[in-house]
Amino acid sequence: MNLDLVKSYQFKEDSWQASLLLAFLASAGLYYINIFPAIIDALMQGAQLSAVEAGKITSANALGAAFGALMITLLIRLIPRWKLTAACMLLTLISIDIFTILQSSVTALVPLRFxxxxxxxxxxxxxxxxxxxxxxxxxAFSLLIVVQYSGGALGLWQLPPLVPIYGTYVPFYALITFSSLTLCMLPFLGAYPLPNEKLKSKKTAAVKVKPLLLTLIALFLFQAANMALFAFIFGLGKFFSHDMDFLSPVIGITNIIAILGAILAIYTGAKFKLCTPLTIALVVAVLGTWLLIFSESGAIFLVVNAVVGIAWAFSVPYFLTMAAKFDAAGQMAALGGFASKMGLATGPLVAGYLLSEPESYLLLINVATLALALCVLVAIYPARLLDKKALI
Known part of the structure; x- marks a missing residue:
């Protein structure tokens, strides 16, 4: 095919359209995270699994993602034809989801989802x-959150009511749909080649290990604390005597509202430095998470989930941008993905064990609050260094 013809229907590499398609690409392998509560509720209600069993299956998915992100970090510079690789990965994801739906027993789900x-x-x-x-x-990282929260809101709103009608595996049809749409978007993206050796050497020499590690630890704590609660948010709501007729639309609405956090991050990222906006958002997340102990009030449950969601959607692009600043090829951004996935995997796993007794939801809220408070302390140092351009 003529190369000029191919480029004619591709978006400019720094356009917002290309950033949006890249956001879909980076979301496709992670979409199950955004509908985690719907998947866990489907496994618990549809397949009659315990919280521990459902937590193991979904955590296997997230733990596998962590190791996958680590593996790709080591191979980034060896993948010049990244679009072909991405297409193969998307087709594999679709195949595994189809195979999951065909399973008649849940015993194979842990290795399969891993x-x-x-x-x-x-x-x-x-x-x-x-x-x-x-x-x-x-x-692009902010648009990534917009895509994830939009897709998550739609899934959390629409999927739970469909499980009693169409069965346990309804959420996996949504995963297949998302991956298929993303596959169709690949041809419209540009080449985004690896940086040349001169730029690569310059950037590699500038990396400082301590702030990088602190950034990754802060991202891990943030994702683990938030996902520990989010994965079991339907169960938490039921613990405070709310039914699914209330919970499904509320969780869907708060996910839509949370998109404001990612949109705000686009604005503040262009206008302000990293440390102050990120610190404010993290403190809001700490306070909002603690206020979940008053969730017996439907109004408080809705408002707190919306506020925490906004803080979550705002902070993640900041953390990922921080990681991306450590090199030009994107290896450290991929390493940030590893830290994020480890947090997303650890949160539901720990929460599943904490919830061995129904009354443990209050304990879970307090543990998540403490983890977020620690995240604030860890994140400040690397954010300040990046603001001072100490890594360049």
């Missing part, structure tokens, strides 16, 4: 590395 997570995590890491090569990665 494999899905591994490929999905590698795809997300690959997407992060490409985003890091753009001139404004913060825009």
């Amino acid at each position: 494999c899905h997570g591994f490929i999905g995590g590698a795809l997300v890491g690959l997407g992060f590395s490409v985003i890091a090569r753009t001139s404004k990665p913060s825009v």
Whole structure:
């Protein structure tokens, strides 16, 4: 095919349209995270699994994603044809989801979902590395959150009521749909080549290990604390005597409202430095999470979930942008994806064990609050260094 013809229907590499498609690419392997509560509720209500069993299955998905993100971090510079690799990964994800639906027993789901997570995590890491090569990665990372929350809101609103009608595996049809749409978007993206050796050496020499590690630890704590609660948010709501007729639309609405956080991050990322906006958002997340102990009030449950969601959607692009600043090829952005997935995997797993007794929801809220408070303390140092351009 003529190369000029191919380029004619591709978006400019630094356009907002290209950033949006990259956001879909980096979301495709992670979409199950955004509908985690719907998947867990489907497994618990549809397949009659316990919280521990459901937590193990979904955590296997997220743990596999963590290792997949780590693997791709080591291979980023060896993948010049990243679009072909991404297409193969998307087709594999679709195949595994179809195979999951065909399962008549849940015993095979742990290893099967681990494999899905591994490929999905590698795809997300690959997407992060490409985003890091753009001139404004913060825009693409913020759009990434917009895509995730929009898709998550739609899934959380519509999928739970369909499970009693169509069965346990309804959420996995949504995963297949998202991956298929993303596959159709790949041809419209540009090449985003790896940086040349001169630029690569310059950027690699500038990396400082301590602030990088602190950034990754803060991201891990943030994701683990938030996902520990979010994965069991339907159960938490039921613990405070709310029914699914209330919970499904509320969780869907708060996810839509949370998109404001990602949109705000686009604005503040262009106008202000990192430390102050990020610190404010993290403190809001700490206070909002603690206020979940008053969730017996439907109004408080709705408002607090919306506020925490906004803080979550605002902070993640900041953390990923921080990681992306450590090199030009995107390896550190992919490593940020690894830290994020480890947090997303650890949160539901720990929560599942804490919830061995129904009354443990209050304990879970307090543990998540403490983890977020620690995240604030860890994140301040690397954010300040990046603001001072100490890494350049």
